[in-house]
Amino acid sequence: MSVLTGRQIRELVFSGQFLIDPFDDSLVEPATYDLRLFHKVLASPVGETQLGKVIDLREHPYGFKVLSGQMIAVLSLERINLPLNIVGRFGIRSSLARKGMNAFGGVQLDPGFRGRLMMNLINVGPGPIPINNEDPVFSVEFSKLEENVEQGYSGPFQDQDDFPADQYNYILSAGI
Numbered sequence: 001m002s003v004l005t006g007r008q009i010r011e012l013v014f015s016g017q018f019l020i021d022p023f024d025d026s027l028v029e030p031a032t033y034d035l036r037l038f039h040k041v042l043a044s045p046v047g048e049t050q051l052g053k054v055i056d057l058r059e060h061p062y063g064f065k066v067l068s069g070q071m072i073a074v075l076s077l078e079r080i081n082l083p084l085n086i087v088g089r090f091g092i093r094s095s096l097a098r099k100g101m102n103a104f105g106g107v108q109l110d111p112g113f114r115g116r117l118m119m120n121l122i123n124v125g126p127g128p129i130p131i132n133n134e135d136p137v138f139s140v141e142f143s144k145l146e147e148n149v150e151q152g153y154s155g156p157f158q159d160q161d162d163f164p165a166d167q168y169n170y171i172l173s174a175g176i
Contacts, residue, residue, distance in 0.1 A: 004086075004142045006030050012086075018142075019081035027136060034093060035138035037131060038075040038116060042163060042171040046070050052172035063130030066101070066123045073163055073171050074131075076117040076138055084111045084148035090140040092121065100125015111145065112152015115160035118167070 004012070006028040012018050020033060027034040041055040046067050055064050055072075066072055082088060088109030092101060102124045109117070117138055123129050131137070156164070163171075 002144055003031050004144060006032075008144075009033055009142060018083045018086055019079070021079045021081070022077070029139070032139045032141050034136040035076040035078045035080075035090070035117060035140060036134045037137050038077045039133050040075060040162070041131070042073040042168060044071040044171050044174040052174060054168075054172070057131070057133035060132070063132045065128035065130050066121070067128050068100075068123050068125060071120060071122045071171060071174065072131075073118060073120050073167055074137060075160075075163065077134055079114070079116055079161075080109065080140075081114045082109060082111050082142075082152075084152050085145045086142055087111055087145060088113075088140050088142050090117055090119075090138050092119070093136060093139050096121075096129070096137060099129050100127075101129055109140070110153035110155075111149045112154070114158060116162075118157070118160065118163065120171075 009028055010025065013020055013023050037057065039057045041057060041064065043053055043055050045052045046069065057064055089107055090109065091107060092103035100123055102122050103119055119138065
């Protein structure tokens with residue numbers, strides 16, 4: 001198994017062997033691809049007065065401020081469609097981590113996965129961290145397997161385009 005370079009990622013996308021949609025060449029890094037924020041964010045309650053809510057980042061031209069201690073669920077703008085010989089690992093970009101944003105939740109992309117990526121983030125820093133619609137947030141590393149897997153991913157997050165119902169309940173009702 002070998003990690004794909006930026007050039008190899010471009011070649012596979014342009015040849016149609018795997019899909020990042022929409023693809024933006026400026027998001028290709030030396031050995032990763034950066035994915036941007038989808039406009040819908042789930043924000044947990046904060047304290048006793050601020051309830052959990054669904055945020056539309058398009059309605060926040062100066063960014064939505066994730067408060068210290070607040071958890072959010074985010075999706076990637078891009079949809080990923082992996083062939084049976086490519087596996088991925090993803091995490092938060094270091095620019096957000098250095099501000100105090102911590103990521104947790106799914107890091108493995110199995111061969112055959114299709115859909116948007118989802119991740120939970122929490123602000124563990126001392127102050128608010130603004131996020132904006134279509135900010136690059138995820139960094140994905142792709143590796144080529146020596147052979148195709150026998151069967152691709154077929155779990156509950158296949159073709160994910162929105163948050164699962166249990167995620168809405170968990171984030172929006174946290175602490176209630």
